[in-house]
Amino acid sequence: MLSVREVTVRYGPFLALDGVSLEVGRGEIVGLIGPNGAGKSTLLRALAGLVTPAAGSIALRGRPLAGVEAFRRVGLGMALVPEGRGLFPHMSVEENLLMGAYAVRDRARVRENFERVWALFPVLADRRRQLAGTLSGGQQQMLAIGAGLMSNPEICLFDEPSMGLAPIVIGEIAEGLHRLREAGLTVLLAEQNAKLASDVASRIYILQTGRIRYHDIPENLLRNPEVVEGFLSVY
Numbered sequence: 505m506l507s508v509r510e511v512t513v514r515y516g517p518f519l520a521l522d523g524v525s526l527e528v529g530r531g532e533i534v535g536l537i538g539p540n541g542a543g544k545s546t547l548l549r550a551l552a553g554l555v556t557p558a559a560g561s562i563a564l565r566g567r568p569l570a571g572v573e574a575f576r577r578v579g580l581g582m583a584l585v586p587e588g589r590g591l592f593p594h595m596s597v598e599e600n601l602l603m604g605a606y607a608v609r610d611r612a613r614v615r616e617n618f619e620r621v622w623a624l625f626p627v628l629a630d631r632r633r634q635l636a637g638t639l640s641g642g643q644q645q646m647l648a649i650g651a652g653l654m655s656n657p658e659i660c661l662f663d664e665p666s667m668g669l670a671p672i673v674i675g676e677i678a679e680g681l682h683r684l685r686e687a688g689l690t691v692l693l694a695e696q697n698a699k700l701a702s703d704v705a706s707r708i709y710i711l712q713t714g715r716i717r718y719h720d721i722p723e724n725l726l727r728n729p730e731v732v733e734g735f736l737s738v739y
């Protein structure tokens with residue numbers, strides 16, 4: 505579904521990503537974990553077309569994305585749910601979801617997508633008229649994921665959905681991710697929360713200072729003392 509080859513991103517003289525390669529297969533949830541400043545958000549932003557790599561290539565379903573603008577990537581089936589959630593706090597739950605569907609022309613499709621989000625996160629359905637800014641942190645994250653789903657993505661890029669949430673709420677997000685995988689969605693999940701990533705992902709890439717340091721299935725990473733000590737300290 506997604507193929508990233510030797511991607512390098514610079515912010516002025518600063519090398520934020522240094523030859524990053526990774527693959528995400530159709531229907532897979534892939535974890536991207538790494539500490540603060542590792543380059544997780546930079547990679548997701550490069551995939552979404554919000555920063556331009558200095559080198560390397562990104563392909564979606566075999567189609568190279570170089571020169572394809574961010575809003576067109578949404579139309580090609582890629583949705584980014586950004587760090588900090590990117591909601592409109594003074595708009596209702598329903599209006600925020602509608603904003604997520606801006607690229608969808610077919611009204612029947614938009615109605616279907618609403619139903620899908622209500623089914624995935626029933627708490628949002630109960631609060632459809634409530635202002636997004638007055639939701640709890642966990643509800644806001646569910647809304648951000650829901651807004652991403654409103655564009656009919658085939659692949660979703662989630663940037664640290666667990667940020668600032670209590671463990672029990674992270675569990676609800678994990679359940680939502682499991683249900684999305686059952687529904688066939690492909691996900692690249694950037695996380696500092698290694699437990700969440702290992703719970704839901706079939707494979708994990710560990711990013712540190714702009715480079716992929718490890719790539720394996722969670723079970724193997726959890727058996728590697730060097731990895732556990734360096735990156736999975738939550739265990």
Ligand SMILES: Nc1ncnc2c1ncn2[C@@H]1O[C@H](COP(=O)(O)OP(=O)(O)OP(=O)(O)O)[C@@H](O)[C@H]1O
Pocket residue numbers: 515518520538539540541542543544545546547587696
């Ligand atoms: N617009 C920018 N200009 C200059 N440097 C930047 C910019 N954005 C990010 N960086 C730097 O690039 C590096 C990677 O940042 P990035 O936000 O991708 O990390 P991250 O893995 O998402 O971290 P976090 O877990 O804290 O969100 C950091 O050192 C950061 O300071």
Ligand SMILES: [Mg+2]
Pocket residue numbers: 544545546587663664
């Ligand atoms: Mg980040």
